[in-house]
């Protein structure tokens with residue numbers, strides 16, 4: 001049973017890489033972002049809190065993140081390993097997490113701030129069906145219109161340079177001490193996330209001595 005933590009700033013393809021790993025290694029992909037999105041979509045109390053925080057360009061508070069993760073991990077039956085994304089976020093959480101779970105490795109996806117900005121500011125969202133687009137990696141067939149429903153493509157409220165700068169600064173301030181803690185345990189693999197998705201995935205597996213991705 002494998003247990004991994006994956007770290008990477010938004011735009012680094014963290015969710016995509018975690019899903020690819022989870023897919024054929026039978027890992028549970030525990031994504032704090034996905035849990036929050038579900039809550040927003042279903043208009044829960046947690047969802048309302050998350051929405052307010054994100055609109056202000058801030059990160060969701062530690063207490064909320066911790067309670068959500070605790071609940072999710074307690075629901076897990078542990079016959080399978082997991083790859084967790086979006087947690088831990090503070091030094092205290094990291095220490096607790098490493099003591100409670102026998103983590104096999106930490107995957108750190110590295111992307112320069114400039115490339116993060118380029119990728120994040122190219123994101124678009126269908127105003128009708130919610131489908132995600134990216135003007136660099138996933139262009140719509142017709143400019144400004146959704147391939148699926150024809151709806152107008154818009155930018156997320158928090159994908160503007162000011163909110164992004166705030167998130168970048170917060171990410172670096174939070175992440176540096178975490179990487180230090182993980183590195184003391186000597187199982188951090190840092191991968192250049194500026195490469196194509198398949199290359200990044202292959203490098204992650206090679207670094208962790210995992211089998212290559214199943215063909216097809």
Ligand SMILES: [Zn+2]
Nearest residue numbers: 126129146149
């Ligand atoms: Zn659409």
